[in-house]
Amino acid sequence: MNSADFRIGVAPFANAPDIALKVIAGQFVGAFHIAADILSPMENPGYAFDSRRGQYNAALILKELETVRGTPRFADYEKVIAVLDVDLFVPIFSYVLGEARLGGTFALVSLYRLENDLQRAAKIALHEYGHLCNLAHCPDGSCLMHFSKGIAELDGLPLDYCRYCSLALQKECSCKRSSREVAPVPLRS
Amino acid sequence: MEKADVMIVDDEMIVRESLYHWFKKAGHYVETAASGVEALEKLDARSFDILFVDMKMPGMDGIEALKRIRETYPDTAVVIITAYGSIDSAVEAMKCGASDYLMKPFKPEQVSIVMEKVMYQKQLVCECSYLKGRIEKTTRFDNIIGESAPMLEVYRMIADVAESGASVLILGETGTGKELVAKAIHAKSPRNRLPFIAINCGALPDALLESELFGYRKGAFTGAVHPQKGYLEVVSGGTLFLDEIGEISSKMQVDLLRVLEDKKITPLGDRRPVDVDFRLIAATRRDLGAAVKDGRFREDFYYRINVITILIPPLRKRKEDIELLVRHFIEKYSHETNKKVNGVSRSALKHLESHNWPGNVRELENAVERAVVLARSLTLTADDFAFLVPNPAVSPKTRSLKEMESDYIEQILIECDWNVTKAAEILNINRVTLHRMINRYNLRQPSRS
Numbered sequence: 001m002n003s004a005d006f007r008i009g010v011a012p013f014a015n016a017p018d019i020a021l022k023v024i025a026g027q028f029v030g031a032f033h034i035a036a037d038i039l040s041p042m043e044n045p046g047y048a049f050d051s052r053r054g055q056y057n058a059a060l061i062l063k064e065l066e067t068v069r070g071t072p073r074f075a076d077y078e079k080v081i082a083v084l085d086v087d088l089f090v091p092i093f094s095y096v097l098g099e100a101r102l103g104g105t106f107a108l109v110s111l112y113r114l115e116n117d118l119q120r121a122a123k124i125a126l127h128e129y130g131h132l133c134n135l136a137h138c139p140d141g142s143c144l145m146h147f148s149k150g151i152a153e154l155d156g157l158p159l160d161y162c163r164y165c166s167l168a169l170q171k172e173c174s175c176k177r178s179s180r181e182v183a184p185v186p187l188r189s
Numbered sequence: 190m191e192k193a194d195v196m197i198v199d200d201e202m203i204v205r206e207s208l209y210h211w212f213k214k215a216g217h218y219v220e221t222a223a224s225g226v227e228a229l230e231k232l233d234a235r236s237f238d239i240l241f242v243d244m245k246m247p248g249m250d251g252i253e254a255l256k257r258i259r260e261t262y263p264d265t266a267v268v269i270i271t272a273y274g275s276i277d278s279a280v281e282a283m284k285c286g287a288s289d290y291l292m293k294p295f296k297p298e299q300v301s302i303v304m305e306k307v308m309y310q311k312q313l314v315c316e317c318s319y320l321k322g323r324i325e326k327t328t329r330f331d332n333i334i335g336e337s338a339p340m341l342e343v344y345r346m347i348a349d350v351a352e353s354g355a356s357v358l359i360l361g362e363t364g365t366g367k368e369l370v371a372k373a374i375h376a377k378s379p380r381n382r383l384p385f386i387a388i389n390c391g392a393l394p395d396a397l398l399e400s401e402l403f404g405y406r407k408g409a410f411t412g413a414v415h416p417q418k419g420y421l422e423v424v425s426g427g428t429l430f431l432d433e434i435g436e437i438s439s440k441m442q443v444d445l446l447r448v449l450e451d452k453k454i455t456p457l458g459d460r461r462p463v464d465v466d467f468r469l470i471a472a473t474r475r476d477l478g479a480a481v482k483d484g485r486f487r488e489d490f491y492y493r494i495n496v497i498t499i500l501i502p503p504l505r506k507r508k509e510d511i512e513l514l515v516r517h518f519i520e521k522y523s524h525e526t527n528k529k530v531n532g533v534s535r536s537a538l539k540h541l542e543s544h545n546w547p548g549n550v551r552e553l554e555n556a557v558e559r560a561v562v563l564a565r566s567l568t569l570t571a572d573d574f575a576f577l578v579p580n581p582a583v584s585p586k587t588r589s590l591k592e593m594e595s596d597y598i599e600q601i602l603i604e605c606d607w608n609v610t611k612a613a614e615i616l617n618i619n620r621v622t623l624h625r626m627i628n629r630y631n632l633r634q635p636s637r638s
Binding site: 053059089090091092093094095096100101102131136137147148149150 | 201203204206207208210211213214215216270293294295296297298300301302
């Protein structure tokens, strides 16, 4: 993949609803001018199911996805947002709404606890995308990269990054974007 | 939230990994350790703000690790991670000094809340420690003014003796600040949160001093209608400062010697001894050594109170401190009296330095207070201290023509409120010449702020 091909893949697992995928992809394209494709669904990650907890281990799913990173399915995508409608956890935490490693390729978004609110799904996707681009949690309480303590706080966050996180995102991605896609991430005034 | 240095201590790699990534995403510096021993090794190498320690680990368990960390690294906060439902172990962890605990599995927001709470506690401890330092600094030497070599030696002695519980004898002429030195020793000592009681032995008749020090029971003597505790009991772990110790009677010397030996007193009219605990600091302006030789002071009591001696130099032997002291007193009294005085002329300082100061710093303070109260200009001049009677014992310092010229020009400038044109007219020289002389003698107009 060369620098002109910066794209994001939105990859559903099994029963993730199309509308959620379209909203997430649309957010990247519409608000941030980043090309995003919806990929064909992947099988339910049964290998990550913890029968004792009745939840899926997000760490295991990410690990598995990293092993298929170079395959033709994902080769065209710099970052991939995987969307599930199952409940996720990482060991020691009782649940997570999304999961990503700093600077990683894959992020997970769980729709399970979002009560069909698609704006919440878009916020989590963009928040995890920020982590994939090496952004840590932001101290600004009105930035999407701020850590929200539960759904109520998530609802209070705007669907937007603060000025500093926007700049950091631009810096992180600028070397990989094509010139026609370089339209900067809009800065909040 | 402030970024912190975090260590995760857990024998399960998957737990370490999960928390590691979570804290990294929160922007913290993170390290992990697979055991309590590894955690202690890492703590040896660098400091951490907060450790998340699993309760159940092979070898050294969480509680043992917690105890060791609290013992060696008291500034490091420890949060214990326990299994769900193990309330007892959580309680035990808190008793052993854990800052908080988390029961696994926990919600991500719980970690965030615990982090915020612990970091806030650490911040408070830091602020508290800083403020304590400020208070100690303020009470330690700030009330004693002086940068001369003899005073630096006094400061060094105060610092050296403060930590010990040994009796201290402070020697110095009247007005040199013996009580300030005693207070500084107390403030710097481990007894600083306990009372400091000062008694001027020379001001009290023997019988009154006895009842003040030892206390009395009801009916011990005519007029003792209520029992009263003596200062030796009231001081209760603190410091007792006996000024003018050279003035007490032989009987009182014997009584105090017994108290110092036995650490017990028997109040007047009572038969039961009472345990007492205090540090004695005594002071005198007399030559106690000579008094011992003459038989006017008990030798055994002298050696008991004279474990450590601090000699405060008289002001005439540290004249380089006079300017500092004068400026300090000007600030103090201009503030107290609401007078706009903010400086002192060089001629005034020279006049003050030529004085012998038999009353030492106290006399200087009184002189500055009087000068400030009566001052008519922003700067104190030699005329403001004209009331000081020259000491015939000290020959006036020979002054050069240049010094006299400099003083005179400064005097005229002050009188003209630093109006150079007016001053030049009085001096009968032109303004350019006056400016040149001001620069030559490095004369500066005092600030009006």
